[in-house]
Amino acid sequence: MNVDLVDWMGSDESIVQAARVSSGTTGSWAANKGLINMLARDRHGSPFEAVILQFKVDVPLFVAREWFRHRIGSFNEVSGRYKVLEPVFYVPNGGRPLKQIGKPGAYTFEHGTQTQVDIVEFAHKAGAVEAWHLYQEMLDAGIAKEVARNVLPLSLYTSFYWTVNLRSAMNFLSLRWAHKDAKVPTFPLYEIEQAAVKVESYASQIAPEAMKSFNTNGRIAP
Amino acid sequence: MNVDLVDWMGSDESIVQAARVSSGTTGSWAANKGLINMLARDRHGSPFEAVILQFKVDVPLFVAREWFRHRIGSFNEVSGRYKVLEPVFYVPNGGRPLKQIGKPGAYTFEHGTQTQVDIVEFAHKAGAVEAWHLYQEMLDAGIAKEVARNVLPLSLYTSFYWTVNLRSAMNFLSLRWAHKDAKVPTFPLYEIEQAAVKVESYASQIAPEAMKSFNTNGRIAP
Amino acid sequence: MNVDLVDWMGSDESIVQAARVSSGTTGSWAANKGLINMLARDRHGSPFEAVILQFKVDVPLFVAREWFRHRIGSFNEVSGRYKVLEPVFYVPNGGRPLKQIGKPGAYTFEHGTQTQVDIVEFAHKAGAVEAWHLYQEMLDAGIAKEVARNVLPLSLYTSFYWTVNLRSAMNFLSLRWAHKDAKVPTFPLYEIEQAAVKVESYASQIAPEAMKSFNTNGRIAP
Amino acid sequence: MNVDLVDWMGSDESIVQAARVSSGTTGSWAANKGLINMLARDRHGSPFEAVILQFKVDVPLFVAREWFRHRIGSFNEVSGRYKVLEPVFYVPNGGRPLKQIGKPGAYTFEHGTQTQVDIVEFAHKAGAVEAWHLYQEMLDAGIAKEVARNVLPLSLYTSFYWTVNLRSAMNFLSLRWAHKDAKVPTFPLYEIEQAAVKVESYASQIAPEAMKSFNTNGRIAP
Numbered sequence: 001m002n003v004d005l006v007d008w009m010g011s012d013e014s015i016v017q018a019a020r021v022s023s024g025t026t027g028s029w030a031a032n033k034g035l036i037n038m039l040a041r042d043r044h045g046s047p048f049e050a051v052i053l054q055f056k057v058d059v060p061l062f063v064a065r066e067w068f069r070h071r072i073g074s075f076n077e078v079s080g081r082y083k084v085l086e087p088v089f090y091v092p093n094g095g096r097p098l099k100q101i102g103k104p105g106a107y108t109f110e111h112g113t114q115t116q117v118d119i120v121e122f123a124h125k126a127g128a129v130e131a132w133h134l135y136q137e138m139l140d141a142g143i144a145k146e147v148a149r150n151v152l153p154l155s156l157y158t159s160f161y162w163t164v165n166l167r168s169a170m171n172f173l174s175l176r177w178a179h180k181d182a183k184v185p186t187f188p189l190y191e192i193e194q195a196a197v198k199v200e201s202y203a204s205q206i207a208p209e210a211m212k213s214f215n216t217n218g219r220i221a222p
Numbered sequence: 223m224n225v226d227l228v229d230w231m232g233s234d235e236s237i238v239q240a241a242r243v244s245s246g247t248t249g250s251w252a253a254n255k256g257l258i259n260m261l262a263r264d265r266h267g268s269p270f271e272a273v274i275l276q277f278k279v280d281v282p283l284f285v286a287r288e289w290f291r292h293r294i295g296s297f298n299e300v301s302g303r304y305k306v307l308e309p310v311f312y313v314p315n316g317g318r319p320l321k322q323i324g325k326p327g328a329y330t331f332e333h334g335t336q337t338q339v340d341i342v343e344f345a346h347k348a349g350a351v352e353a354w355h356l357y358q359e360m361l362d363a364g365i366a367k368e369v370a371r372n373v374l375p376l377s378l379y380t381s382f383y384w385t386v387n388l389r390s391a392m393n394f395l396s397l398r399w400a401h402k403d404a405k406v407p408t409f410p411l412y413e414i415e416q417a418a419v420k421v422e423s424y425a426s427q428i429a430p431e432a433m434k435s436f437n438t439n440g441r442i443a444p
Numbered sequence: 445m446n447v448d449l450v451d452w453m454g455s456d457e458s459i460v461q462a463a464r465v466s467s468g469t470t471g472s473w474a475a476n477k478g479l480i481n482m483l484a485r486d487r488h489g490s491p492f493e494a495v496i497l498q499f500k501v502d503v504p505l506f507v508a509r510e511w512f513r514h515r516i517g518s519f520n521e522v523s524g525r526y527k528v529l530e531p532v533f534y535v536p537n538g539g540r541p542l543k544q545i546g547k548p549g550a551y552t553f554e555h556g557t558q559t560q561v562d563i564v565e566f567a568h569k570a571g572a573v574e575a576w577h578l579y580q581e582m583l584d585a586g587i588a589k590e591v592a593r594n595v596l597p598l599s600l601y602t603s604f605y606w607t608v609n610l611r612s613a614m615n616f617l618s619l620r621w622a623h624k625d626a627k628v629p630t631f632p633l634y635e636i637e638q639a640a641v642k643v644e645s646y647a648s649q650i651a652p653e654a655m656k657s658f659n660t661n662g663r664i665a666p
Numbered sequence: 667m668n669v670d671l672v673d674w675m676g677s678d679e680s681i682v683q684a685a686r687v688s689s690g691t692t693g694s695w696a697a698n699k700g701l702i703n704m705l706a707r708d709r710h711g712s713p714f715e716a717v718i719l720q721f722k723v724d725v726p727l728f729v730a731r732e733w734f735r736h737r738i739g740s741f742n743e744v745s746g747r748y749k750v751l752e753p754v755f756y757v758p759n760g761g762r763p764l765k766q767i768g769k770p771g772a773y774t775f776e777h778g779t780q781t782q783v784d785i786v787e788f789a790h791k792a793g794a795v796e797a798w799h800l801y802q803e804m805l806d807a808g809i810a811k812e813v814a815r816n817v818l819p820l821s822l823y824t825s826f827y828w829t830v831n832l833r834s835a836m837n838f839l840s841l842r843w844a845h846k847d848a849k850v851p852t853f854p855l856y857e858i859e860q861a862a863v864k865v866e867s868y869a870s871q872i873a874p875e876a877m878k879s880f881n882t883n884g885r886i887a888p
Binding site: 060061062065068069071072075080081090092096097098099100109112115116119120123124126127128130131134135137138141142143144145146147148149150151152153154155189 | 282283284287290291293294297302303312314318319320321322331334337338341342345346348349350352353356357359360363364365366367368369370371372373374375376377411
Binding site: 263264265268291396397406407408409442 | 707708709712735840841850851852853886
């Protein structure tokens with residue numbers, strides 16, 4: 001899975017500028033840091049929309065499906081209607097917990113046994129090979145790409161651009177990373193959490209004080 | 223594919239009521255019909271947001287993926303993390319054009335030969351059977367549902383609730399149905415167009431004058 | 445200020461129905477109440493979007509300006525371009541605290557002295573009378589409504605329809621009511637808080653368990 | 667009225683990049699120009715969301731009220747709760763048509779007589795002076811800013827930051843400028859149209875081909 005920052009607009013200073021228009025005040029950098037923290041704490045969210053991040057993301061379809069549920073932001077994705085897709089599939093690695101224990105809303109996860117790891121690896125690989133074979137067979141027979149792709153599995157990689165403001169990115173991060181500083185519990189999918197860590201790393205480079213205030217105040221999107 | 227209307231709020235009268243608050247006027251039913259037409263014609267879109275439709279939709283994943291790109295509206299979907307999925311898969315029927323001719327943005331479609339129909343049917347069925355077998359195998363080995371489902375194909379059916387206002391539904395319909403009355407050309411996926419026809423049928427029952435005005439004015443969402 | 449519920453769709457049951465599609469389960473009413481609470485606690489927000497409320501609201505312009513900042517929802521408002529406006533103006537009553545103490549983000553308010561109450565009442569009334577006189581004078585001289593209305597003050601009443609889902613309404617309530625159960629402090633304008641109390645009263649009639657869970661879990665919109 | 671571009675992200679190239687991820691193709695600059703035109707023509711709107719514009723806007727309150735109805739975008743505005751406002755008021759100049767002829771939805775405008783121009787100027791100035799006097803009087807008596815500002819008129823200037831993607835900006839422009847190339851008629855307020863002209867001028871500098879395609883294709887937001 002890749003998450004690359006391809007463009008961005010703004011910084012901590014943009015947040016301060018957007019916030020200070022309301023009061024018409026100016027301040028030292030120390031005061032500005034305090035202001036950013038106050039904005040996050042008291043849920044004055046709109047100044048965080050003054051920062052924009054644009055990512056190129058490569059993840060399996062089952063991760064993309066969760067990602068696209070976030071409606072405040074823009075997506076442009078590889079189309080299986082327009083393009084012959086590429087045979088890149090996700091196979092869980094050793095770090096992926098395989099056993100799900102408990103009930104919906106209160107799952108815990110444990111690592112699998114070696115047998116389970118082997119079964120998962122085999123199933124993902126065998127499924128991908130078989131599906132790719134059927135996809136190719138249909139394309140070779142002159143079938144439309146948009147029909148042939150139906151047989152491809154959710155483990156297939158897709159690529160998309162995601163343009164999102166920092167406030168919406170914070171909301172994504174609050175739900176997709178079970179972070180130790182989070183005031184409210186969340187139960188993200190293992191794979192989207194791995195991607196969220198990368199999103200947060202870039203966000204913290206572009207607007208470090210804003211992201212610090214997000215963590216300090218319990219990771220609730222302001 | 224099923225599209226069922228499960229709840230709704232409002233009617234043509236709600237649109238008139240929302241629109242007339244701006245001018246403080248009242249009118250006969252004939253005048254109200256003219257008003258609705260004027261609203262659609264001159265792109266006064268917000269009154270059409272006073273009508274809400276709620277659908278239960280059963281479609282393959284590749285159709286749901288397009289549907290969920292529509293951000294003005296609400297979705298609740300079957301979760302492969304929480305639920306053992308059911309073995310219901312899409313197999314294109316005879317009506318589905320199989321040959322894609324031309325370039326992206328200017329495709330035309332033609333019906334397949336009998337051999338092509340057979341290949342498509344075989345590939346969809348064989349792919350589904352194999353994937354389902356691997357899914358079951360992983361579940362039997364105690365693998366988490368959210369891992370096992372990765373091998374399932376895009377032809378798998380999913381179910382979701384969709385709550386949408388009429389204006390956003392019109393936008394969906396303008397893009398997902400290549401209708402003869404459309405002023406602007408559109409190239410929807412065959413399967414989502416079939417579902418869109420059902421959406422429009424319900425919308426036309428709930429707000430007939432509004433949907434008439436949508437058609438009369440070139441099917442551009444106001 | 446009036447806030448009237450003019451239409452609605454759904455109930456606590458709609459929230460349960462939308463949520464249970466994900467797991468494919470059913471449950472007793474006791475279980476459903478627990479489910480709603482879990483949804484609010486763990487910020488599974490989308491099922492709360494299955495309930496829609498439609499209000500008719502009459503408030504001064506300075507309140508409407510705050511209200512219209514809430515972007516998830518639909519508005520239709522009286523237009524000063526299309527309609528000769530009516531001379532209804534807000535004058536703060538005795539309950540309105542008049543003294544603002546402290547700094548932005550940390551204000552406290554106190555009641556005014558009798559002199560202050562008198563000054564405020566006089567200024568609001570004198571300003572309204574003078575502005576209304578100028579408005580009439582321009583209309584009498586054949587000036588367009590949309591030009592004449594420029595002289596009217598922010599204390600002028602306006603009317604609008606607001607169609608909003610319950611999740612977005614919860615967000616409004618979390619910011620516009622400094623409620624004792626709120627986990628995060630908020631500093632709403634006195635007048636919009638009075639209106640928010642009425643919004644919450646209706647929401648609690650339509651979806652009582654959902655609103656109870658909102659309060660129990662610290663009034664953070666899920 | 668001022669409209670200044672304070673920051674931006676992207677260009678025509680960003681639109682091409684976002685669009686081409688779907689087909690996985692590359693192209694010459696000539697081909698890219700054709701692609702942008704095709705995107706606008708066939709309403710492939712999402713690539714236009716890859717460009718972000720951030721404006722600082724100074725307009726009267728009655729213009730800001732229309733502007734804030736555009737929900738896809740971000741606003742941060744001067745707050746009359748936090749700041750003592752400044753006495754800057756709008757007075758229509760000679761170019762402002764003063765006579766409104768016809769019915770809602772079909773108005774035409776004509777220039778006023780000299781008497782009408784004088785009446786409008788007098789009313790705007792007298793109203794502003796009187797309102798400002800009452801505002802000051804309340805502030806001097808120790809009344810909270812958020813109460814005192816109620817008496818100020820809609821002609822008062824406000825300032826805000828507006829962060830908006832190019833697609834949403836196109837929608838704004840399609841509704842707020844009665845442009846000769848528009849396929850669908852629109853009846854914007856004179857003052858917001860003047861501001862829209864400035865918005866478009868900046869947009870055309872940042873993404874000239876995109877804005878050309880917007881005009882060529884009838885100024886319907888894609």
